[in-house]
Amino acid sequence: MSAFACWLKKEGNAVMRGIQTLNQLSKRCYAATRIAPLSEPLVSPKPSSSVARPAQDVQVSKLPSGLIVASLETCSPVSKIGVFVKAGSRYEPVGNLGVTHLLRLASNLTTKGASAFKISRGLEALGSTLSVTSTREHMVYSLDFLRDDFDSVIEYLIDVTTAPEFRPWEVSELTSRVKIDKALAEQCAQTSVLEKLHQAAYKNALSNSLYCPDYRVGKITGDHMQEFVANNYKSARMALVGVGVSHSALKQVAEQYLDVHKGLGMPGDKAVYRGGELRVQNGDSLTHTLVACEGAASGTAEANAFSLLQQLLGAGPQVKRGSNVTSKLSQGIAKATTQPFDATAFNVSYSDSGLFGLYTIAQADSTREVIKAAMAQVNAVAGGAISGEDLARAKGQLKTEYLMVLESSDGLLEEIGIQALTSGAYSSPDAAAKDIDSVTSSDVINAAKKFVQSKKTMASRGHLVNTPFVDEL
Template structure:
């Protein structure tokens, strides 16, 4: 299973062991609810007056309305099931008819930052920002006004694994707005003067990211943990700002925007319609595209010394791979140790991490378990925030809690409670159309199949105490990676843990 979570810049850890990191920017989001409501009220009033006048001229109203008459029940709708198919050119199509008045369609592409090379570092960041530029199908102004006139939206998000171009609109407008989606994903032009104008937006993105210590810590963690691929940042590095040329953008698109690396996913649309829409992507280059590089975990440490009184620290080992059984064991272990408060405006004082750290220090702190999975790797560990002089006690106490589980200090009640929490969080997450869309897109790109909720719940129920202990031992015995920022005078080095 895979799920996603959002924070300030939509970069997060894992809720289910199958999350990916991402960073989103809204291209067009304009709604016409007020206009529609005003028109609806005016039309309704006029209709009522005309209907009343006509009735008075012909016969009494009682002959037209029967207060005792009950409306006929609506016909039952057939059950909802996700349908998956694959076109001859390799394009995966996945859809769910949920009978919503709105349709959401997305094009998912294996074109995240992990596919960048030394020569084109930052190209995926610039490509995400370039999604609202002129295409062969029309100017940026034309696309914006056309989508705006339909009351729809176009969005693009990117992660280390993939890029997703999604659109929301009324069902009746899907054909019209999908044309713009096709142009944005397959008919880019990358005019030099428009690409040059993106430099300021790249700088703004980087400035916003630098304001968040969590985002900076995550970037440094991946840089230290991997030798390649997943070590690439979500943000364009300083030395590449203004150097990502239109030629580099075009070459990256030609290498990675191919049919076998793409998936078309839809909510609120029938599968037959989705297959017809998929034919609109037949112009996409076919083939496997550029070869994929397997991420190599190495372990390491990066420390960012500054004058901040709070120390942010992440200590991880290699975790479970997306869609693997081991990932579910890490999900349950995450809930046992503490994945965050489960009560609105509550505190995480009942988790093993919080209880264990509270015994080691009287200073204020915050601690949670970090868990993220990718198509070929994963990271699992602890994330702590503490006062600079208490950082060592907090970090060591948090690591000790995982060691305790590895030694078998976990009860059957702990396992049952953690599995219940994991299942509830998963079911609640897919109630959101956005999360469900991302879940389907991730599975379409990874396995070209869909794992229904029933199968996900069964996989979680199948986790045993032995599986959880084994996952904890993998962290304890594995090579560690650490990233820390703040006044690090009392922060231990990774080899001291």
């Protein structure tokens, strides 16, 4: 027998002995559990007396540099932190449009403290997730992680927000991703119409798109991105927010890493509403339209009135996968046409302006009837057709919708961050509910009158053969 065959036989015998040992081990473990006599009753372990933790309130601190630190200690094993920056697309200068789109995609690129590979693998090893979202007013960098890994993950968040390098070869590779984002946005009719609405409604600032303009794709360099970061990522324009994190630990991180970028940054232009119309003619079988007026700035009493008007008219199904037949818009339009349609009230608020209007989806040959029937419902409310029961229902729906947003960690983090960055404080859900309850029917009627009487903006997309122009409404 060869030496190799002898070795193989020897190893095989060893493996078999190991398997037999494992089999005997299970029997021995089973026998060990039979030591206590079976005649004695089994005693259930007493439940551990857990100490009830008192409810925590949101804590907000403002550092001398203007940096806001806000946190809510939930004692959860999973934590979430975010850096909020007043650096949305409205702050893009005319010569640097589209830069925030690339910043949103460049969150995992090489920084001064870590390579792109290290950031990706380091967060993956910790089971953490880094995400970046942007609005017209804010850039938000958020991180989900296990509570015990706070010291390990915070360095990645700091590097991404305060020390990006924007190496030319990495920035150039973002071009393909920008094109994909734009293609997806253009395919989504709702996103496309919403972008057109902002473009037509404002002269500046809020007219800037969330997506890079076609003529700028591939032309934004690392220097453009670095310039925008240097002008806007300042302590006075930032907030560090945490959910499930100690406030003292979060404040220490802010003082050590984020408080060094002092300054006010470049002031943004005040949004100027102008009204107008943009139409996109194509071969789609459905026509999407948005008719809006200037609404109210966030945090104002008028904003609450517009929010209630939205609920009163119909803000979408109240039941998952349900219909919207109970809304005033749907009830009114159903009397004007027998063809399928969808109609909801639209409302969005910014720091210095807002938009309120009607969003309709209809067949091309019934679009005019659907839009006019929807407008008639707002005219009815402006004329006083609002009952106490309708107002109470709208208030209940609005409060429920607001509280449901706070149920998720993402929604809670965003609400705390936006409030803290805008006002330097946080208003509790109880206070928000009281503000909603304080709105009267007269306030809602005045909001409807503003829509009827104000200069309007309209954006439409589809086969527009039977779509009215804004001056015909």
